Amino acid sequence: MMLMKKKHIPGGIITDVGSTIIEKxxxxxxxxxxxxxxxxxxxxxxxxxxxxxxIEIKNKKCIIDYDYCKGCLIxxxxxxxxxxxxxxxxx
Amino acid sequence: xxxxxxxxxGHRTCAGCGPAIAIRMLLRATGPNTVICNATGCIEVTTTQxxxxxxxxxxxxxxxxxxxxxxxxxxxxxxxxxxxxxxVIALGGDGGMMDIGFRAISGLWERxxxxxxxxxxxxxxxxxxxxxxGGTPWHASTSTTPSGSASKxxxxxxxxxxxxAAAHHIPYVATASIAQPFDLxxxxxxxxxxxxxxxxxxxxxxxxxxxFDESKTIEIAKLALxxxxxxxxxxxxxxxxxxxxxxxxxxxxxxKAQARFRHLTDxxxxxxxxxxxxxxxxxxE
Numbered sequence: 001m002m003l004m005k006k007k008h009i010p011g012g013i014i015t016d017v018g019s020t021i022i023e024k025x026x027x028x029x030x031x032x033x034x035x036x037x038x039x040x041x042x043x044x045x046x047x048x049x050x051x052x053x054x055i056e057i058k059n060k061k062c063i064i065d066y067d068y069c070k071g072c073l074i075x076x077x078x079x080x081x082x083x084x085x086x087x088x089x090x091x
Numbered sequence: 092x093x094x095x096x097x098x099x100x101g102h103r104t105c106a107g108c109g110p111a112i113a114i115r116m117l118l119r120a121t122g123p124n125t126v127i128c129n130a131t132g133c134i135e136v137t138t139t140q141x142x143x144x145x146x147x148x149x150x151x152x153x154x155x156x157x158x159x160x161x162x163x164x165x166x167x168x169x170x171x172x173x174x175x176x177x178x179v180i181a182l183g184g185d186g187g188m189m190d191i192g193f194r195a196i197s198g199l200w201e202r203x204x205x206x207x208x209x210x211x212x213x214x215x216x217x218x219x220x221x222x223x224x225g226g227t228p229w230h231a232s233t234s235t236t237p238s239g240s241a242s243k244x245x246x247x248x249x250x251x252x253x254x255x256a257a258a259h260h261i262p263y264v265a266t267a268s269i270a271q272p273f274d275l276x277x278x279x280x281x282x283x284x285x286x287x288x289x290x291x292x293x294x295x296x297x298x299x300x301x302x303f304d305e306s307k308t309i310e311i312a313k314l315a316l317x318x319x320x321x322x323x324x325x326x327x328x329x330x331x332x333x334x335x336x337x338x339x340x341x342x343x344x345x346x347k348a349q350a351r352f353r354h355l356t357d358x359x360x361x362x363x364x365x366x367x368x369x370x371x372x373x374x375x376e
Contacts, residue, residue: 012141016143017099017146018146019142020101020138020143020145021100022101023140023143025100049112049308049309050112051109052111053096053098072106072107072305073107073306074306076306077306
C-alpha cells in the first residue's frame with residue numbers, strides 16, 4: 001500500500017485519480033469467466049455490461065482482466081454467441 | 092483495463108452491481124469534461140474509500156440532502172470563470188434524489204441552473220441494508236417493510252419522480268435503463284446538449300436488494316422493461332414520447348425472478364398485473 005504512506009492534503013481531498021486500482025477485486029471471485037476465442041465475435045456486449053470495466057476488446061476478441069473481475073458472470077449470461085463459460089476458481 | 096475508462100476498476104461495488112454499470116455507461120456518454128457532484132449512496136461509498144478514488148474526473152461527495160445545491164454552486168462558479176462548456180452533473184441514488192435530497196433538487200429545477208440531475212434507481216437504500224425508499228415498488232419486501240403474515244411488503248406505489256421533474260417545466264426529462272445502453276447514451280448526450288436543468292432517471296437492478304443471482308442483472312433490467320414495470324420515455328415541451336415498446340410479458344415473470352417478491356400469491360400477482368395495466372393505460376395510452 002504505497003499510497004497510504006503518501007502525505008495527504010487535509011479535508012479528504014484525493015489527488016490520485018483512479019487509485020482504486022491498488023485494490024485487486026479479482027480475489028473476490030468464486031467463478032471465473034473463460035472466453036472461447038474461437039467463438040468470440042468481438043461484439044463488445046460483455047464490455048458494455050461489465051460493472052467493473054475489466055473487459056477490453058482487442059483485435060475483435062474479448063480480453064478479461066482477472067485482476068479486477070469479481071466473477072459476477074453477467075458477460076457469460078449476455079454473450080450472444082455463448083463464447084464465455086464459467087469455471088470454478090482455484091486458489 | 093482500458094485507458095480511456097473514466098471509472099477505474101477496483102471499486103467495492105457488489106459483483107453484478109447495476110448502478111456501477113449505469114455509471115460506466117453515463118461516463119462514456121459525458122466524456123472527461125465533466126464535474127460530478129455525488130450524493131451519499133452506494134456508488135459514493137464504494138468508489139471512494141479513502142485514500143483512493145475510482146473517478147478520473149473532478150468529483151465531489153456531498154451529503155444526501157444537498158447534491159443539487161452544491162451542483163448549482165459549481166455551475167455558477169464555472170460560469171463566472173467562463174467555463175460554460177463544462178458539464179455539471181448532480182448524481183445520486185433513489186434515496187438521495189427521490190427522498191432525502193429532493194427539496195434541493197426541486198430548488199435547482201425551479202431556479203433553472205444548467206445542471207443535469209441523474210438518479211440511479213436501485214429501488215432501496217441498498218448500501219445501508221436495503222431499507223425502503225420512495226423508489227421501492229409496491230409489495231417489495233425490504234428490511235423496513237418485511238413481508239410476513241400481517242404484511243405484503245411495501246404498501247405504497249413507487250413515486251413517479253420523472254413526472255415530478257416534468258411538473259417543474261424543465262426542458263428535458265427522460266428515463267433510461269442499463270438494459271438499453273445505446274438509448275441511455277443517446278439520452279445523456281441529448282440532455283447535455285440542452286441548456287438548462289435536465290433530469291434522467293436510470294433504472295438499475297440491485298442483486299443484493301432485489302435478491303437475484305448476480306449474473307442476471309441485465310436480464311432483470313430487460314424483464315422490467317418488457318413487463319412494463321419500468322417505462323422508457325422522454326418528455327420535451329410537455330410531450331411524452333415512448334422510446335422503447337415493451338413486449339408485454341406478464342409481470343409474473345419479473346416478480347418470480349426476484350426473492351423480494353417471493354411472498355406474493357397468485358391472486359396478489361393478478362392484482363399486480365391489473366394495477367400495472369391501469370397505470371400504463373393512464374400514462375401512455
